[in-house]
Amino acid sequence: MALERTGIIISGLETPAPARRRGRRVLHLIRQNPLGFFGLAIVLLFGFVAIFGTVVAPSDARAISAGGFQESPSLDHFLGTDHLGRDMFSRVIIGSRISLTVGFLSVIFGTLVGTAIGIFSGYVGGSVDNFIQRTVDTAIAFPALLLLLILTAVMGPSMRTIIIAVGIAIIPGVARVVRGAVLSERNNQYVEAARALGASTLRILVFHITPNVGALSIVIMTTLLGTAILAEASLAFLGLGIPSSVTWGQDVNDARSTFPFHFWQAFAPGAAITLTVLGFNLLGDALRDIFDPRLRGRL
Helix, strand or coil, X not given: CHHHHHHXXXXXXXXXXXXXXXXXXXXXXXHHCHHHHHHHHHHHHHHHHHHCHHHHCCCCCCCCCCCCCXXXXXCCCCCCECCCCCEHHHHHHHHHHHXXXXXXXXXXXXXXXXXXXXXXHHHHCHHHHHHHHHHHHHHHHCCHHHHHHHHHHHHCCCHHHHHHHHHHHHHHHXXXXXXXXXXXXXXXXXXXXXXXXCCCHHHHHHHHHHHHHHHHHHHXXXXXXXXXXXXXHHHHHCCCCCCCCXXXXXXXXXXXXXXXXXXXXXXXXXXXXXXXXXXXXXXXXXXXHHHXXXXXXXX
């Protein structure tokens, strides 16, 4: 009878629905990483305005004399106007397209290539690893901004050039970090078991090593997005950005070279750059904590 009652009680228990468990998990992660959630909100906000910029922008970002010259913020122009009377709020919204596009594409390109080099170098080892790492050391020692300036000057200013230049500058650092992770993974038991079963080197790299360093690559990618956006803004500030495009760096340069200096003309694009870089950095830190096995017990 007691067993029957116990069975009735146990059978009567209801497990939480999968959707409810996922919701609780998300809320728990938000409570544990409030800054990461704040960074995600910033990233989603700028992503939204980049996709729907033409709908959100109150006026044409290139329209000269859309308002008075160098106006302060008002109801008609939320962030004021520049020296040509262009609406700064609209220019910040439209400029997010270039910054996020260059940031995402260059980081994806640089992270994929750097991850592939790091995986191959760390797994193969020996003289091949030494040669690759000395090349990586040389690339890291070379000033990144100077490399960007040289590549942009040689290839000509365009979106494709900036994406390739920023991606190439990202590759060495990614390869170094991923190579360190592969060195610790290649001697694990699952790799030894794959070798014992006769798996080829390519199969081990693709189906065993790569999935185990994939989370690290995602975290690196998220962290480097802010750096890539800052690099694009730096090139635009120096006059090597995308020609005839609305960019945050170009707006900051215009404000610097305008007399008399107008605070709001520089503040609007500068604040956009700062918030975007901050958002990606906070999100990257949160993802690092979430994917770090040593911290999973606290999350």
